[in-house]
Amino acid sequence: MDRCLECGFSYVAAPPTAAAEEVAALLEAYGDLTTEIAETGRAYRRPAPSVWSPVEYLCHVRDGLRLQYARIEVALLSMETSLSPMRADELAITERYGDEDVDRVLSDLIASGHRLVHQIRTLRDDQHDRAVDFPTLVPSRRTVGWIVRHAVHEVFHHLGDIRRGLRPPA
Numbered sequence: 001m002d003r004c005l006e007c008g009f010s011y012v013a014a015p016p017t018a019a020a021e022e023v024a025a026l027l028e029a030y031g032d033l034t035t036e037i038a039e040t041g042r043a044y045r046r047p048a049p050s051v052w053s054p055v056e057y058l059c060h061v062r063d064g065l066r067l068q069y070a071r072i073e074v075a076l077l078s079m080e081t082s083l084s085p086m087r088a089d090e091l092a093i094t095e096r097y098g099d100e101d102v103d104r105v106l107s108d109l110i111a112s113g114h115r116l117v118h119q120i121r122t123l124r125d126d127q128h129d130r131a132v133d134f135p136t137l138v139p140s141r142r143t144v145g146w147i148v149r150h151a152v153h154e155v156f157h158h159l160g161d162i163r164r165g166l167r168p169p170a
Helices: 016-040 054-077 088-094 102-121 125-129 144-166
Strands: 131-134 140-143
Touching (some): 016 054, 016 144, 054 131, 131 144
């Protein structure tokens, strides 16, 4: 996948080395959500039965940031070349995303994001090319550089989902 058809994010538009700054900038936007969430009172409202609420998306992004950090660690430090799937929908249920405290989730998300930013900044150029089996519907080989770009995509894409969920119903 080179471009997300839903949000327009391009995996090839910027090099993985720019990812740390992209994530850092997006984390500021997540920090700004605190006011928007308080003003709308819609953090726990699902826009539709099959669409997550803003707090559920926040939990997903938080856990996704943690997972991408761990995936990069596995790719760099292990002989294992196959990554485990996230199982996002299952996590949302078992971890009760819809019941989590939104302020706590935002704080944890931002902390996880900064940890990932630090990790990305410390990657050497040659480490971006390390390849692993990525768990998708059709398993594929992906590089650490691609995982880094995927992390940026997730943070970018779901910020849009959260903002849509905070809007008043049409």
